[in-house]
Amino acid sequence: MQSWQLPEHVADVLPTTARQLESAREQLLALFRVHGYELVQPPLMEYSSSLLTQIDAGLSLKTIRVADQISGRQLGIRADITPQVARIDAHLLSANNGINRLCYAGSVLHARPDGFLSTREPLQVGAELYGFADIAADIELIDLMLKSMVVADIGEVLLSLGHIGVFRALAQAANLDGEQSAQLLALMQDKDAEAVRVLVKAWQLDGMWAKAFALLPTLYGGREVLVEARAQLPDLFAVGSALDELQAVCDAFPERAVHIDLSELRVDNYHTGLLYAAYGDKSHDAVARGGRYDGLGRYFGRSRPATGFSFDLRTFIGRLPAIERQSVVVVDWKDVAAAGEAIEELRAQGQCVVVDYGIDYNGSNEVAGRLQNTDGIWQVVEV
Structure with missing residues (x-):
């Protein structure tokens, strides 16, 4: 190597x-x-x-x-x-x-x-x-x-919304420990409702919580997901508050294409509530x-x-x-000392001035003029 x-x-x-x-x-x-x-x-x-x-x-x-x-x-x-x-x-x-x-x-x-x-x-x-x-x-x-x-x-941007508070409220109500929560989170990413169902059955969770966890991976789509979630998820205060926040965001962007996913939980551990992301029209992942x-x-x-x-x-x-690239004014390297004041004045005005050593350089194609002395005055002459 x-x-x-x-x-x-x-x-x-x-x-x-x-x-x-x-x-x-x-x-x-x-x-x-x-x-x-x-x-x-x-x-x-x-x-x-x-x-x-x-x-x-x-x-x-x-x-x-x-x-x-x-x-x-x-x-x-x-x-x-x-x-x-x-x-x-x-x-x-x-x-x-x-x-x-x-x-x-x-x-x-x-x-x-x-x-x-x-x-x-x-x-x-x-x-x-x-x-x-x-x-x-x-x-x-x-x-x-x-x-x-x-x-x-x-291009056209899709706004994607989720809320970690829904899952955490259910996990707390079902008395899941940290390890169990982590296992379920991993399965949620794959939208594997059957695997979730099998896991919570093995834990012998109460039927209400088992059903809610299996439902989460299926709750994704447009704004109608919020209506479905309110109808099917347990009536917990924290769940209702999370859904209210998601509704408020949807209402704030009535013309925006919105995708809601209640199992989209790909976050850093420090996130606590509403999650949002932007997807481009040709992007497979959030930008x-x-x-x-x-x-x-x-x-x-x-x-x-x-x-x-x-x-x-x-x-x-x-x-x-x-x-x-900005247009370039060149000055012959032999003239730099004599033209020093004119060079600095041009640069102060935002003009790129490059010393010409007589060989090609990156930017040769952008030369718009040459600094020359004409009748005792340094002037830029178009090339």
């Missing part, structure tokens, strides 16, 4: 694509900014305990760990920025007891890729709102997520995901209601609009 080869699922980003990504990143941060979301930039690495690897098994498996040569403690390279933003809200911004709207755009690193075609170095972009528990906050974030998808130009994660900040000393979304900007490579 060549020593310069990159690890699997890691790749360089070349100029044309880098221009697209940076332009999209700038547009997204501008979008977040006009909606009141302030940019934060957490560090790429922290002590691994601060990254919540001890409470989220999935996040723990993604996190690359190294020894800190200064403290001797274990460091983690972040695999998800959301826990870091929760730490910032709970600790560094603790003077504000009201709402904090925060956003970010930075690289994360995964020990293993999420899928065969996934990168191990996603460019994670997202927004989070802390300090307001009402469903209105989730609706605000969903609206912002959908607007973000316009920047990526992914953006979010949800409510109340109380995550308690691990950092301040428990707060919170909701937010994120996505990997790199998944949009190939769909982002082309960003043409």
Whole structure:
């Protein structure tokens, strides 16, 4: 193997694509900014305990760990920025007891890729709102997520909704322990109602709860799913509240195509309620995901209601609009000293000025003019 080869699922980003990504990143941060979301930039690495690897098994498996040569403690390279933003809200911004709207755009690193075609170095972009528990906050974030998808130009967007609160309410009422809940969650992902039925029968659950768990994998489809769920699921307060929240989101986006799935529970362990995702018209997997994660900040000393979304900007490579390279003005390398003032003036105006050493270079095709001295005045002459 060549020593310069990159690890699997890691790749360089070349100029044309880098221009697209940076332009999209700038547009997204501008979008977040006009909606009141302030940019934060957490560090790429922290002590691994601060990254919540001890409470989220999935996040723990993604996190690359190294020894800190200064403290001797274990460091983690972040695999998800959301826990870091929760730490910032709970600790560094603790003077504000009201709402904090925060956003970010930075690289994360995964020990293993999420899928065969996934990168191990996603460019994670997202927004989070802390300090307001009402469903209105989730609706605000969903609206912002959908607007973000316009920047990526992914075509018609399907809004997918779920709610972890339905399953957890049933699990609590049925007195399931943590291991049993985890087993059922795994089966829910495969929509295997029969396997669920067999498992809960083996546990000898009360018939009402056994029926409810077997029903969950079948409760997916359009807005009519909520009517069916109210009619067939046990009349628990927490289940009713979850369905009310899902209905509120549907009502907030009356023209939007919506898919509801009460067994769509592919979340990080820190999620606590409403789940939402965006699917493009040609995407087999969600291009953006979010949800409510109340109380995550308690691990950092301040428990707060919170909701937010994120996505990997790199998944949009190939769909982002082309960003043409800026036109170039060249100046002969022998004239650089004499033309120094004119060169800096052009650059201050935003014009790209490149020193011409007499050989081809990347950007040769974008040359629009040449800086020359005409009658003692440095001027740009069209090529």
